[in-house]
Amino acid sequence: MSGKRQYLVFDLGASNGRAMVAECDGSTFSMEVVHRFENRPVHAAGTLYWDILRLFSEVKIGLQAAFKKYKDICSLGIDTWGCDFGLLDKNGKLLSNPVNYRDEKRHAYTPKLYTVLPRKKLFQLSAGSMNEIMGIFQLFAFTQDRAVELESGDRFLMMPDLLNYLLTGVPVNEYTDATMALVCNQNTKTWEKELFSRLGIPEHLFRDIIFPGDTIGHVSKQVREELDIPIVPVIAVASHDTASAVTGLPIGRTDKSWAFISLGTWCISGIETEKPIINDEVYNLGYGNNAVAGGRNMLVNYITGLWIIQQCRMKWIHETGRDISWDEVVKESDSSEPGRAFIDVDEPIFGDPKVDTQAEIIRYCGKRGVNILPSVGAIARCIYESLVLKFRHSLLCLEKITGKKIEIIHLVGGGSQNERLCQWTADSMGSVVIAGPTETTSVGNLLMQLYANGEIKSVEEGRVLSLNSSKVKHFQPREKSYWDNLYAKYL
Incomplete structure (x- = not known):
């Protein structure tokens, strides 16, 4: 790596988010916060939602702030909390705001889910934590309510996937966060079709899986023109924030x-x-x-x-x-x-x-x-x-x-x-x-961008870089x- 190169990191947690620009010289890096914002769920008509459009607006503000100070950003990546998702219709339109994992209706159908699919069998198929915040419980609630999200849905996107889609127009599922929905087979790293058939979840919602370090696409022309920014690649990082944190240790x-x-x-x-x-x-x-x-x-x-x-x-x-x-x-x-x-x-x-x-x-x-x-x-x-x-x-x-x-x-x-x-x-x-460091999640996000750009060769190499750069x-x-x-x- 010659000279300093800049990378843009978006890290969204369940209560706040931040945009950070990292400058890397090959042996160390430094990070500067260019935008901070709150993430407040919204109660509406008896349901607790995430305000996804406000969050996307904050991401755009972060993009503008980053390019105002740094002109040569190599790429960007987004990580968020796990569990939650949105659904697109066949025209690529978002059907509703994503439901918050603390919404009580997500948990109301859990006993019925376990009569259809025993708890231990769900663990054996998904390998995940049997925690009711996971996406499968909301998907099952949708099946029981005959929700329009499933009736008209065409694509399932976890929260970071959804933000990446709004930025790029490319709908894909990043694997680390996909495992947070409990609908993946973690041995084969594919969607677990038995879960879909037993719970009545439409299989066609679940398609392309990509992995940390893959390139999703570029910020769309529409967004670039709106913000007056140059073309910039969007990288799939370990988009589940805890996965990024572990990567950045x-x-x-x-x-x-x-x-x-x-x-x-x-x-x-x-x-x-x-x-x-x-x-x-x-x-x-x-x-x-x-x-x-x-x-x-x-x-x-x-x-x-x-x-x-x-x-x-x-x-x-x-x-x-x-x-x-x-x-x-x-x-x-x-x-x-x-x-x-x-x-x-x-x-x-x-x-x-x-x-x-x-x-x-x-x-x-x-x-x-x-x-x-x-x-x-x-x-x-x-x-x-x-x-x-x-x-x-x-x-x-x-x-x-x-x-x-x-x-x-x-x-x-x-x-x-x-x-x-x-x-x-x-x-x-x-x-x-x-x-x-406090911002270990952001560090992990950065490391996968460095990997995608060929600046590091492995997670181990990235962790040494984290150690050399962190207090x-x-x-x-x-x-x-x-x-x-x-x-x-x-x-």
Whole structure:
């Protein structure tokens, strides 16, 4: 690689998105945010939707901002959260806004789905996590409602595929996010037709699958003329944001066993494997498989994550009429009684956007004979300690599945800036924690663009580049016995 080259990264999470320009010189890279925006779902006529047209508008704003400052952008790539999708009609028109994974109707038909297709059989066919946020549950809900989306649908596109389509006019499915719909056979890397036939999902909706590093096309002439930008290739990255995060981990040449936890609205813990692991132990422990870049697999567990404290913080801000920073939340947590109260963060009530989350925490603890004050510190301490204990449980399950001690834990995502969570995770597991970079997902997105452009030859080479370019912080384990005692109480 000669000189510095620029690449445009779009990373959309469930609560916000960003456009970043990366400058690479062959041995390191730097990244600059050129546009940030919120991602707010919309309730309309009893359904919770994603506002896809607003998100596409924000992508276009990001494109303009990037080309205003950088004139020679080599390519762009888009990653988003997993699970959700849109459907096009035969004329290529979007039939409706994508339904949000927290919409209650997605979950209402789950018992009926499992009478048609037993839960374990779904795992055996898809290899994925049996979590009701996955796309197959919304597809089945559409079949039961005889929804116009299925009646008139011609193409199924996951969220990053949909944004790529709106940019390029090319409708394709990128594989890592396709596995998040639970309609792929992860051994053959193709659509699983038995799932379609048994659940009544039209097979014709599902066509071309492409893989990270493939070129989708170019920003369309219409979009280029609207924004007054030059032609730019659009690359298929590992478009499921967690897959991009795993791709971008800052890992050098090491023989130490490692795991990762992506700390965001969802917390996702897992390990990378050569191929999907499909057996009774994985199923019984609540794990599943999803694709990552380079033909690899991640064995993962989805945990209701920082969503819980995000919901509580919104309540505190509303009640006090002032902004309450995350630093203040952590400070209040530190001053509260340790080890007093725990919740199971995966209880469905804590993922319900309609409830008063703080009130539900107090109620949950009260039913178990523990009184907890309705204060910022007491609630935050309960949530943070409960998350760390859930992380420990999840990682111990991974050790049981693999038979290997996890020596290093990579913490990535926005939550990796919370040093208390990082240190407590190291203490709880007795393992070294490496925190950062915060934007690991964006790094993984960049690396697949570099791969597509021939600037790197492998994921391993890209991870060394990530390590050379990233600021990370190491946390050594210190107080494992304290967390051993808490874990015994938690169980």
